[in-house]
Each structure stands twice: as C-alpha cells, then as structure tokens.
Amino acid sequence: MKTPCLGQDIPKLGFGLMRLPTLGPTGPAAAIDVEQVMAMTDRFMEQGFTYFDTAYVYGNGNSEMAARDALVRRYPRNSFQLADKMPMGLAKTQADLRPLLETSLARTEAGYFDFYLLHALDQEKYKHSEAIGAWDFLHQIKDEGLIRHAGFSFHDTPEVLDEILTARPEVEFVQLQINYADWEDENSQAQSKRCYEVARRHNKPIVIMEPVKGGFLADMNQEVMKLFKAARPNDSAAAWALRYAASLDGLITVLSGMSNLEQMEDNLATMSSFIAFTDDDRLVIDQVMDVLKNIPVIGCTDCKYCLDGCPQQINIPGIFSLANDYKVYGNITGSRNAYRWVTGRGGKASDCIECRACEQTCPQHLEIVDLLKEAAAILE
Ligand code: SF4
Ligand code: SF4
Structure with a gap:
C-alpha cells in the first residue's frame, strides 16, 4: 500500500x-x-x-x-x-x-x-x-x-x-x-x-x-x-x-x-x-513576465562585492532589489514596509557619506551613490 x-x-x-x-x-x-x-x-x-x-x-x-x-x-x-x-x-x-x-x-x-x-x-x-x-x-x-x-x-x-x-x-x-x-x-x-x-x-x-x-x-x-x-x-x-x-x-x-x-x-x-x-x-x-521584464531596473546582480568596504554598513543590493520591486510593481506600501526590514540591521540609503568605496568594487559599474539617493527618495 x-x-x-x-x-x-x-x-x-x-x-x-x-x-x-x-x-x-x-x-x-x-x-x-x-x-x-x-x-x-x-x-x-x-x-x-x-x-x-x-x-x-x-x-x-x-x-x-x-x-x-x-x-x-x-x-x-x-x-x-x-x-x-x-x-x-x-x-x-x-x-x-x-x-x-x-x-x-x-x-x-x-x-x-x-x-x-x-x-x-x-x-x-x-x-x-x-x-x-x-x-x-x-x-x-x-x-x-x-x-x-x-x-x-x-x-x-x-x-x-x-x-x-x-x-x-x-x-x-x-x-x-x-x-x-x-x-x-x-x-x-x-x-x-x-x-x-x-x-x-x-x-x-x-x-x-x-x-x-x-x-x-x-x-x-x-x-x-x-x-x-x-x-x-x-x-x-x-x-x-x-x-x-x-x-x-x-x-x-x-x-x-x-x-x-x-x-x-x-x-x-x-x-x-x-x-x-x-x-x-x-x-x-x-506575457505578464514579458511586460515586467521590459520595465527598466537597476542592473545590480546581488554579487555583494560592494558590502565589505561600506563604512555605513548599507545593504546596497537589498535596497536596489526593493527599488526595483517598486519600479516593476508600483506597490509603495509594500516596498516601504520591506525597506524597514532590509535596513533594520545596517544603514539606510540616506546614510551614505559618498566615499564611493563601493563604486570602485562594483563589476556592473553602477553609480551607486546616485542610485541610493533615488532609492532614498522613494523608500524613506
Ligand atoms: S559611497 Fe555610500 S554606499 Fe558606497 S561605500 Fe561609501 S557610504 Fe557606503
Ligand atoms: S557590487 Fe554592484 S552589482 Fe554587486 S551587489 Fe553591489 S551594487 Fe550590486
């Protein structure tokens, strides 16, 4: 049986x-x-x-x-x-x-x-x-x-x-x-x-x-x-x-x-x-996924190379992922709630002191400082 x-x-x-x-x-x-x-x-x-x-x-x-x-x-x-x-x-x-x-x-x-x-x-x-x-x-x-x-x-x-x-x-x-x-x-x-x-x-x-x-x-x-x-x-x-x-x-x-x-x-x-x-x-x-994939997002690959050198302990890929979720789904309440969790153990996007240590390690050559400013404007 x-x-x-x-x-x-x-x-x-x-x-x-x-x-x-x-x-x-x-x-x-x-x-x-x-x-x-x-x-x-x-x-x-x-x-x-x-x-x-x-x-x-x-x-x-x-x-x-x-x-x-x-x-x-x-x-x-x-x-x-x-x-x-x-x-x-x-x-x-x-x-x-x-x-x-x-x-x-x-x-x-x-x-x-x-x-x-x-x-x-x-x-x-x-x-x-x-x-x-x-x-x-x-x-x-x-x-x-x-x-x-x-x-x-x-x-x-x-x-x-x-x-x-x-x-x-x-x-x-x-x-x-x-x-x-x-x-x-x-x-x-x-x-x-x-x-x-x-x-x-x-x-x-x-x-x-x-x-x-x-x-x-x-x-x-x-x-x-x-x-x-x-x-x-x-x-x-x-x-x-x-x-x-x-x-x-x-x-x-x-x-x-x-x-x-x-x-x-x-x-x-x-x-x-x-x-x-x-x-x-x-x-x-x-078809829905085709629509979602065509919305331009931050090209962060979550490699996390930028994390080690950040004096403010900002969870850069976590913040970019949420900013992307907002761009794709447009759900501001969900994004802001999730942002509180993602930044709970480190700095917020607005804590960036623009030392640019992260930008020197990013293999995607992202302009992280500017992108964090954008994310802070949306998520904080
Ligand atoms: S520029 Fe901002 S995010 Fe990048 S390492 Fe410096 S403090 Fe951290
Ligand atoms: S180094 Fe660049 S691509 Fe990698 S996680 Fe950080 S921001 Fe994203």
Missing part, C-alpha cells in the same frame, strides 16, 4: 499570521485587531481550511497570542493544524532552545505544534543550527510529543538547500518562497524553480510562502491587469498568483499572509473552488 504523503489531506490554502490587521499605528509590535482576526478565522474554518502559520518573532509574540485568542481557545485542538517556528537568531546556545519553544507553547496554549520549523535558515543559520544541536533538540521534542513534524523555512540558494537536505535526511518538510515572478529569475534571491526542484528531488513535501511576493503581485500595473482580465475577467491579480503556486505538485499548503477580511474573502473565493493552472493560463503568465 502506498504511504500517504505528509500533508496530502490538508487543504491548499494556509492562513499566514505574519501580517495580521492591527489597531492604531502599524509597527513590529503593534496591537493586533483580534476581533477581526476572529472573524477571519471563522470564515477560514467555515470554508474547510485548517492550516495556520505563526512564529515566535511575528509581531513580537502578538501573532502567537492572536492565534491563541482567535483559534486555539475557540476550536477543538484536532480541528486545525498550527505551525510555529524556532527563532534561530535568538537561539545563541543549546540551552536557549527549550525556553524559546516553551514561550511559544505558553503564548499559543496549543499544547503541541503540528508543524515546527527552524526559522529562515540560510547557510550561516544552518551552520549555527548544527553547532548548537538544534536538530537533536527537534528529535527530542518530537519524542516528547511537543511537535508532530519538524522542518525549516529557507532563504538561500538551491545549492545550500541541497546541502542541508543531504546532511539532514530526517527533515520532514520545507517551507519555500515560491511565486511566478521569481520562478525562473536567476537574480532573485528566492530562485523559486530551482529550490522547488531540489526539494522534490529529496522527496520533501513543501509549504509555499510568499506566493504573492509579499503582496507585490496583488497590486499590478494596468498593462498586466488588462492581460489578466482578458483571460479571466472575474479573477484578481492575487488569484492568479495563488492559483499558480497551488497548482504545483507535492504541496502541504500555500500560505497567504492575509491582513483583512477583504483579502481573506478574495483568497477563499479562489481556493474554495480551485481551478488548476491551464496551458492558456501559463501563456498569460509568460
């Missing part, structure tokens, strides 16, 4: 609890509008969807507590799956791991997590996870019944993904950034297609994150919308992005970070009567 694949019975839309509606001013620790999250949770469950995804760091713990109030305290524990994540940046030593998990369990009151992930592994965090025994810890807490399935979310190259999955065959699933705009884009950090292929080669079921590219693909320019509406008049841009992701094989679910009831209704309409991508749909996406 064929062994059932992990997650095959889970409906293919997951509620990502990272961008929940807030009360008053937004910000990393803004108070969440729990009443609205309850209404969203009720609509989601009513329509037969059951997968929820939070993390220790989302909203400084407010997301985990919203999951408790809207979901865990109001629905039988076996009627939904809850995913949570170990914050690898805060786990400095092995002794930190258990208190961090226990904090997540206490905040959510979930008793156990159906899916538990090492959060946002890249090469550096993967090495750190090995050094502090994070994988032994996952085995231990699984034996103790505190988690059901162990995996990781991922933000690096396909080569690093292959390295981790080869070294850690016990990994049960991976969470990857996949969307149509990054599918074949070699310059994109996500490299969706190649990471997807690596995970499939290792037989790992996949949770898709950012199918709408952090909201960028929900708000497209008029030329793109004309193409979408000509093919499917009733579908939103977000619906195209969700259907593209959810049509892939080997999925546990596709997360959507819904921020209000309206977005939830749009996602539910798409996924409740899901229609898999057709060959005609793929042709439309090819």
